[in-house]
Amino acid sequence: MRVQTATGPILVRSLGRTLMHEHLFIAFPGAWFDPFLKFDRAALIEEAVGRLVELRTEHGVCAFVDPCPIELGRDVLLMKEVSEKSGVHIVCTTGFYHEGLGLPSYWRARNLDEIAELYVREITQGIGDTGVRAGAINLDGRTHCHPAGEEFLAAACIGQKATGVPIITHTTQGCAGPEQQLLLAAGGVAADRCLTGHCCANPDHAYHRRVVDGGSHIGFDQIGYAHFQQDDVRAENVAKLMRGGFRAQIIMSMDHACGSLGRPTTHQLTPESEDRTVKVTGSLAPAYLHVH
Numbered sequence: 001m002r003v004q005t006a007t008g009p010i011l012v013r014s015l016g017r018t019l020m021h022e023h024l025f026i027a028f029p030g031a032w033f034d035p036f037l038k039f040d041r042a043a044l045i046e047e048a049v050g051r052l053v054e055l056r057t058e059h060g061v062c063a064f065v066d067p068c069p070i071e072l073g074r075d076v077l078l079m080k081e082v083s084e085k086s087g088v089h090i091v092c093t094t095g096f097y098h099e100g101l102g103l104p105s106y107w108r109a110r111n112l113d114e115i116a117e118l119y120v121r122e123i124t125q126g127i128g129d130t131g132v133r134a135g136a137i138n139l140d141g142r143t144h145c146h147p148a149g150e151e152f153l154a155a156a157c158i159g160q161k162a163t164g165v166p167i168i169t170h171t172t173q174g175c176a177g178p179e180q181q182l183l184l185a186a187g188g189v190a191a192d193r194c195l196t197g198h199c200c201a202n203p204d205h206a207y208h209r210r211v212v213d214g215g216s217h218i219g220f221d222q223i224g225y226a227h228f229q230q231d232d233v234r235a236e237n238v239a240k241l242m243r244g245g246f247r248a249q250i251i252m253s254m255d256h257a258c259g260s261l262g263r264p265t266t267h268q269l270t271p272e273s274e275d276r277t278v279k280v281t282g283s284l285a286p287a288y289l290h291v292h
């Protein structure tokens with residue numbers, strides 16, 4: 001079985017040790033118009049290459065999945081260049097962010113077939129004219145909050161079934177994973193082709209069991225984010241899943257970014273949780289080395 005990387009297809013077994021949810025760079029829509037920001041692409045590439053070489057040579061990490069949503073500053077040529085210079089495989093994804101912080105109005109106006117066509121095209125032919133193909137589909141789990149989101153979930157299902165690539169999801173602060181699994185199953189996607197992401201914010205082992213019993217992989221993929229959850233709680237929950245025999249379904253990653261563009265912003269995560277906010281700052285250090 002092969003996977004598409006930013007530099008071309010390789011055998012899955014050649015990936016080696018892989019971080020399944022990290023980012024090179026993110027920029028919220030609109031950040032590019034901020035006159036006080038300066039994006040130094042060369043400096044970002046130099047920093048990213050250094051960090052990935054460190055990951056590869058000191059920690060044996062040979063591959064890196066960057067499920068950056070299309071509208072969150074996804075830059076596949078940046079990924080390709082950093083991959084070539086660092087020797088670390090990078091897999092990029094197709095798929096939009098959620099209705100609260102993303103989903104450009106242009107794409108909200110498209111119908112299901114048009115969205116699915118975009119996803120399939122990015123996987124089978126390439127992203128724009130870059131020649132880089134997406135190796136997976138990113139799906140944001142807050143889709144149940146807004147009718148617009150359901151189209152994007154359905155498009156992800158069509159794209160998965162048409163191409164066979166896996167789906168990597170975000171969920172809402174450790175919630176909505178099982179509901180998301182049901183929607184994906186209803187769309188005809190096999191659970192074991194999915195990674196239900198961001199489950200580690202939830203402290204409840206029973207919740208984690210629902211996710212693994214649902215058959216998908218489970219993402220403990222925001223390790224180090226203390227404002228979402230303490231790492232010792234994450235560690236206890238990983239241990240419980242291991243003891244329960246679910247080792248093969250656990251995916252550990254950090255959701256860190258080497259760089260981001262933008263001054264600090266405060267966003268509501270979901271319409272119904274007004275008190276939950278996330279702060280996105282200029283750097284999300286420590287990058288990539290929190291788990292080792």
Ligand SMILES: [Zn+2]
Pocket residue numbers: 021022023067255
């Ligand atoms: Zn992420």
